[in-house]
Amino acid sequence: MAPIDPHSFTDSTHPLTTHVSLSLYLSFPTSTIHASALLTLSSPFSGTLSLDSRSLSLSSILDPQTLHPLPHSLSPTPDPIRGTEISVVLSGQSQILLIYSTSPAASALQWLSPPQTFSKTHPYVYTQCQAIHARSIFPCQDTPARRIRYDVVMNIPASLSAVMSARHVRRRLPLPEEATHLDSSLCWCAEDRVVEEFVMEQPIPPYLFAFAVGELGFREVGPRTRVYAESADVEVLDAAEVEFAGAEEMIRQGEKLFGEYDWERFDLLVLPPSFPYGGMENPRMVFLTPTVIKGDASGGQVVAHELAHSWTGNLITNVNNEHFWLNEGFTTYAERRIVEVVQGADIATLNMGIGWRGLKDEMERFKDNLECTKLKNNQQGVDPDDVYSQVPYEKGFQFVLRIERQVGRTAFDEFLKKYIATFKFKSIDTDTFLDFLKANIPGIEKEINLELWTEGVGIPEDAYEPVSTIYTKIISLAEEFKQGKMPSEDEVAEWKGQEWELYLENLPKSCEPSQVIALDKRYRLAESKDYEVKVSFLQVAISSKCREYHGEVEKTLKTVGRMKYLRPLFNALAQSGGTEEKQLAKQVFAEARETYHPIAQGVVESILSKYI
Numbered sequence: 001m002a003p004i005d006p007h008s009f010t011d012s013t014h015p016l017t018t019h020v021s022l023s024l025y026l027s028f029p030t031s032t033i034h035a036s037a038l039l040t041l042s043s044p045f046s047g048t049l050s051l052d053s054r055s056l057s058l059s060s061i062l063d064p065q066t067l068h069p070l071p072h073s074l075s076p077t078p079d080p081i082r083g084t085e086i087s088v089v090l091s092g093q094s095q096i097l098l099i100y101s102t103s104p105a106a107s108a109l110q111w112l113s114p115p116q117t118f119s120k121t122h123p124y125v126y127t128q129c130q131a132i133h134a135r136s137i138f139p140c141q142d143t144p145a146r147r148i149r150y151d152v153v154m155n156i157p158a159s160l161s162a163v164m165s166a167r168h169v170r171r172r173l174p175l176p177e178e179a180t181h182l183d184s185s186l187c188w189c190a191e192d193r194v195v196e197e198f199v200m201e202q203p204i205p206p207y208l209f210a211f212a213v214g215e216l217g218f219r220e221v222g223p224r225t226r227v228y229a230e231s232a233d234v235e236v237l238d239a240a241e242v243e244f245a246g247a248e249e250m251i252r253q254g255e256k257l258f259g260e261y262d263w264e265r266f267d268l269l270v271l272p273p274s275f276p277y278g279g280m281e282n283p284r285m286v287f288l289t290p291t292v293i294k295g296d297a298s299g300g301q302v303v304a305h306e307l308a309h310s311w312t313g314n315l316i317t318n319v320n321n322e323h324f325w326l327n328e329g330f331t332t333y334a335e336r337r338i339v340e341v342v343q344g345a346d347i348a349t350l351n352m353g354i355g356w357r358g359l360k361d362e363m364e365r366f367k368d369n370l371e372c373t374k375l376k377n378n379q380q381g382v383d384p385d386d387v388y389s390q391v392p393y394e395k396g397f398q399f400v401l402r403i404e405r406q407v408g409r410t411a412f413d414e415f416l417k418k419y420i421a422t423f424k425f426k427s428i429d430t431d432t433f434l435d436f437l438k439a440n441i442p443g444i445e446k447e448i449n450l451e452l453w454t455e456g457v458g459i460p461e462d463a464y465e466p467v468s469t470i471y472t473k474i475i476s477l478a479e480e481f482k483q484g485k486m487p488s489e490d491e492v493a494e495w496k497g498q499e500w501e502l503y504l505e506n507l508p509k510s511c512e513p514s515q516v517i518a519l520d521k522r523y524r525l526a527e528s529k530d531y532e533v534k535v536s537f538l539q540v541a542i543s544s545k546c547r548e549y550h551g552e553v554e555k556t557l558k559t560v561g562r563m564k565y566l567r568p569l570f571n572a573l574a575q576s577g578g579t580e581e582k583q584l585a586k587q588v589f590a591e592a593r594e595t596y597h598p599i600a601q602g603v604v605e606s607i608l609s610k611y612i
């Protein structure tokens with residue numbers, strides 16, 4: 001066994017899967033997908049091939065040429081992080097056909113019943129495969145070290161439509177001959193079913209596999225961009241149309257900076273509020289939380305970030321999660337370059353400042369687990385969802401910025417373009433990047449301590465704390481809060497969400513309750529429609545034991561499932577030391593749990609089990 005990824009059973013000596021053909025029958029009443037997966041290997045293989053899977057019910061594995069069963073076994077107990085290893089014995093085949101069903105608890109899938117949707121009349125399902133959840137939808141070599149092309153035939157209720165991180169081929173009636181893998185109790189060709197076909201011609205790591213099925217509608221916002229959302233949610237569609245009108249301009253800027261946009265379409269899907277992330281860079285179809293739509297610059301920031309992944313992450317991919325900073329650090333840098341052009345340098349600096357604060361907080365969070373403060377870190381036996389943090393984003397950003405500042409923008413821009421052109425559609429590790437850096441910027445290792453940056457703990461001294469008048473002003477106002485001073489109406493007159501977020505995040509962790517209440521009375525922060533502001537405020541309120549906000553905390557935790565909000569609120573409650581707070585955390589989770597995506601359920605569970 002020669003593993004290439006601590007989160008996968010994939011063996012480096014085995015041939016890679018180059019193509020997957022999926023036939024998916026979505027059963028909403030049972031939250032199950034009845035499926036077949038035809039895997040094609042890069043070469044014929046004799047021996048035992050390892051595949052990743054998680055909570056799949058496997059009914060058979062066949063040689064697709066002969067339809068004879070292939071000998072196989074499953075690891076006796078699932079690994080808590082990697083899931084179940086499927087070992088298939090091959091004797092010269094280069095294709096494998098697996099017939100299986102997914103579990104209603106599949107970690108990548110959230111099934112929403114009609115009452116959980118906006119329309120309340122149709123069900124909805126969507127995926128989130130990063131970091132290691134694709135294996136709960138189809139058996140695969142679920143590592144970003146491997147890339148696959150795929151095609152999908154998806155059988156869904158005719159009242160719904162499907163979107164994917166792939167090219168839509170057609171919507172048509174189901175054909176009887178397609179139903180071979182289905183149990184006879186399920187009717188592939190029933191009158192109320194349709195088939196949607198998709199094909200992904202560009203090779204992608206499995207974590208970028210994505211779909212959503214629901215009653216969807218869309219608006220055209222640019223020559224290669226539509227925004228999709230639940231069709232009944234006209235308000236979100238209207239708002240998204242305005243919010244994301246600048247997408248094409250961003251793509252053009254991205255192309256200027258990083259080279260041609262390789263994915264043809266850049267569509268956006270606004271998901272229900274339970275979507276666990278701000279955004280997910282699924283190729284051709286970025287997934288977004290509805291909380292980004294608030295009519296200011298921050299929605300654009302998330303889109304800029306997911307767009308930037310089209311080059312850094314989706315074209316050049318980290319070989320495994322230990323090198324995640326190659327995806328997120330570069331993307332955060334690229335995002336800020338795009339924001340700088342389309343929204344201005346002040347907003348880019350403000351974002352940098354929020355990031356800097358976040359990075360400092362993470363150093364505090366990981367003071368007893370310094371491994372997590374390294375860019376390249378050891379994740380043997382570590383669940384990537386448990387160690388998700390700002391470190392790969394913000395320390396990674398700082399490292400990229402450090403190089404830019406050393407060589408100057410013009411030279412660095414040229415370097416970036418060459419880096420992307422050289423490694424596109426490849427998966428690389430930190431050393432590969434460093435070798436390329438040293439080869440293309442000779443002597444760089446004498447100017448920057450590359451080893452300290454990539455392998456050292458903490459924040460290197462030559463990191464760059466952003467400076468701008470507005471940033472410095474906000475930090476000093478936050479400092480003054482400790483002395484009992486509140487910012488005046490004049491001082492905050494121009495503030496939007498990001499200014500407030502920076503201010504609130506720089507307040508002391510625990511403040512005088514009367515002062516917190518006074519601040520809210522004046523500026524109505526707990527009721528802000530901007531979740532970044534609301535959650536930053538509620539965090540301060542919880543840590544300061546202002547219990548009058550518990551109602552608002554509960555409401556928030558029951559409305560949104562974005563982990564960026566769940567994590568700090570549940571953490572603040574669990575770590576506050578108060579019995580009432582702990583009780584609230586337990587009660588709210590018990591009541592809201594079912595409305596969260598399985599990944600978010602797991603993350604909240606691990607917070608509560610650590611502190612309660």
Ligand code: BES
Pocket residue numbers: 130131277278279280281301302305306309328388564
């Ligand atoms: N790829 C990430 C989301 C992700 C990371 C999902 C790890 C699963 C595992 C995405 O690009 C991202 O970083 N989203 C951010 C957006 C923000 C930085 C603008 C988020 O969700 O907050």
Ligand code: ZN
Pocket residue numbers: 305309327328331
């Ligand atoms: Zn990202």
